Amino acid sequence: MSLMARDxxxxxxxxxxxxxxxxxxxxxGEVVGLAGPSGCGKSTLARVLALxxxxxxxxxxxxxxxxxxxxxxxxxxxxxAVGVVFQSPRRSVDPRFTLADVxxxxxxxxxxxxxxxxxDVERLATRVDLTADLLDRRPHEVSDGQLQRACLARALAxxxxxxxxxxxxxxxxxxxxxxxxxxxxxxxxxxxxxVLAVSHDPDLLDVWARRVITL
Ligand code: ADP
Numbered sequence: 001m002s003l004m005a006r007d008x009x010x011x012x013x014x015x016x017x018x019x020x021x022x023x024x025x026x027x028x029g030e031v032v033g034l035a036g037p038s039g040c041g042k043s044t045l046a047r048v049l050a051l052x053x054x055x056x057x058x059x060x061x062x063x064x065x066x067x068x069x070x071x072x073x074x075x076x077x078x079x080x081a082v083g084v085v086f087q088s089p090r091r092s093v094d095p096r097f098t099l100a101d102v103x104x105x106x107x108x109x110x111x112x113x114x115x116x117x118x119x120d121v122e123r124l125a126t127r128v129d130l131t132a133d134l135l136d137r138r139p140h141e142v143s144d145g146q147l148q149r150a151c152l153a154r155a156l157a158x159x160x161x162x163x164x165x166x167x168x169x170x171x172x173x174x175x176x177x178x179x180x181x182x183x184x185x186x187x188x189x190x191x192x193x194x195v196l197a198v199s200h201d202p203d204l205l206d207v208w209a210r211r212v213i214t215l
Contacts, residue, residue, distance in 0.1 A: 002027045003049060003082060003162040003194055007058035010048055017056065018044045024213050026162060029192035031185070033209030035202060040215045042198045046166040049196060050084035063161065080106065083160035087167035089147035093139050099125075099150040100135040106158040124153040128183055145176035152180055156187060162194045163187070169204065181208055 002025040011017040018041045026032045034042050047053035049060060051067060051074045060067045062081050067074055086092045093102050100114075100121050107117035125135055128149040139147055148168070155163060163184060169177035185208075187193040199205050205212045 001063045002061075003063075003196070004061040005045065005049055005055075005058070006061055008045070008048055008055045008060075009057045010044060010053060010055045012044075019048075019215075022058075022215070024196075026194040026196050028161065028194045029188060030211075031188060031195040031197055031209045033205035033212035034196055034198040034215065035200070035205055035212050036215035038200060042200075042215055043166055045215065046084070046164050046196065046198045049162075050082055050164045050166075051079055052084070076109075080110075080158040081160055082162045082164060083155035083158065084164045084166065085148070085151050085155045085168045087170050089144060089151045089171075090139060092151050093147065095139050098136050098138055099130065099142065099147070102139075102150045103135075103153045103157060105154055110158065120157065121153075124157055125150075127156070128153045129179060145172050148172060148176070148180065152183060156183075159191070160193065162196070164196045164198070166198045167200070168197075170199070170201070177204075 004025040006023050008022045009017050009020040022045060034045065036042055044053065048055050051060065054069060062078055067078055103121045103124050104114060104117040107120055108114065121135065122132065130146060130149050134142055134146055165184065169180055184195060188195060197205060197209055
């Protein structure tokens with residue numbers, strides 16, 4: 001069982017790969033760090049593992065099931081197996097949405113109405129320490145930290161087996177960073193979620209990750 005990149009080559013411009021021959025695996029219940037200097041391809045590999053960027057060759061395997069795309073789309077049951085949180089919450093949400101809408105996105109994509117999703121949205125908000133009064137606000141009415149809490153709640157809404165955190169705390173103050181890492185670690189401990197923690201910060205990975213892979 002693992003979230004695995006197998007011999008991945010990928011890039012953005014034909015003939016200029018960013019990564020070649022990259023393999024790594026994250027097992028259930030572990031936090032693996034992904035380190036390396038700026039521009040080395042950490043985010044690119046994170047996008048591949050989050051099933052957002054199709055590799056040129058090689059592939060992603062989730063719990064022994066190779067990810068295959070039908071008409072360019074990954075089947076939903078595999079897509080929800082991997083959650084992702086990015087560095088910039090503002091670039092990760094629709095500015096017209098309320099925070100409740102943001103958190104409800106995966107639940108609505110799974111077929112639930114906004115009203116039916118609301119109890120779970122409130123439960124998830126509590127989990128990331130967002131107070132109920134913030135749920136009806138829009139992104140421009142909350143702080144980066146509050147918005148990132150909503151993005152983490154959204155990523156956890158579908159109970160992903162794996163979570164890719166791409167510089168999740170880089171824009172946040174120390175106490176919000178520690179709080180979000182704490183929430184992720186609870187999911188690791190309670191239901192053996194596997195985590196790939198991408199960071200340029202060796203100090204963070206030192207305390208957070210069980211092992212660190214340097215690109
Ligand atoms: P890191 O996360 O380690 O800083 P990235 O994966 O963001 O590295 O970037 C790796 C390389 O890919 C860099 O040379 C970067 O300029 C390039 N790159 C990243 N994203 C894109 C994109 N959307 N289009 C074109 N090139 C990109």
